[in-house]
Amino acid sequence: MVANKLLTLAFVKTPTNILLGYKKRGFGMGRWNGFGGKVEVGETIDGAAKRELMEESGLVANTLHKIGILMFEFVGDPQLMEVHVFTTNEWKGTITESDEMRPEWFPIESIPYKKMWTDDQFWFPYMLNARPFYGYFTFEGMHKIVYHRLDSVNDLGLVEIPQQPRQPVI
Ligand SMILES: Nc1ncnc2c1[nH]c(=O)n2[C@H]1C[C@H](O)[C@@H](COP(=O)(O)OP(=O)(O)OP(=O)(O)O)O1
Numbered sequence: 043m044v045a046n047k048l049l050t051l052a053f054v055k056t057p058t059n060i061l062l063g064y065k066k067r068g069f070g071m072g073r074w075n076g077f078g079g080k081v082e083v084g085e086t087i088d089g090a091a092k093r094e095l096m097e098e099s100g101l102v103a104n105t106l107h108k109i110g111i112l113m114f115e116f117v118g119d120p121q122l123m124e125v126h127v128f129t130t131n132e133w134k135g136t137i138t139e140s141d142e143m144r145p146e147w148f149p150i151e152s153i154p155y156k157k158m159w160t161d162d163q164f165w166f167p168y169m170l171n172a173r174p175f176y177g178y179f180t181f182e183g184m185h186k187i188v189y190h191r192l193d194s195v196n197d198l199g200l201v202e203i204p205q206q207p208r209q210p211v212i
Contacts, residue, residue: 046203049080049081049124050079051076051128052091052129053129054077058149064146078125088108091106098142107129107172109175109198110169111126113177116182117188122204124203160185168192173194176195178192
């Protein structure tokens, strides 16, 4: 069994707008997303979320609220991605482009879903409405979702996080 790959994803939002970043390189290149990345050894998940937000957007979150947990399975890959999703509406600093991300504000009614990960359109409504959620998505390739489930949850601390893919890896 392979340990899950632990990642964070943070969104800065106001009641009407959301800050997204255009991924300029690496995994998810060419897509708009929140700010995040891998949890480093010795870091807490919350600490990694704050660090990645700062590195990729220039902003420091005063508080981050955990709003969701997403699992991603890629058919044929034995390792699951476990992504912890956060939001903040209190931050300081100046929005700064990094070599990885180009940040830009979007009105909530015109989020560019067609230029984002395919799964985002499913769970963004939960995140935008501050409804805690748990989602599991199985991808075939980088675009096609072949399985998904999405649940509203009362307590993210009680979510049972799977440690291996749903489908046997051949
Ligand atoms: N399917 C999907 N939807 C929404 N968001 C994501 C996915 N898959 C993902 O990986 N993500 C998010 C999770 C993370 O926030 C990033 C990926 O992080 P990555 O760029 O690989 O991690 P870094 O630590 O920043 O990478 P390097 O600096 O090592 O290149 O996308």
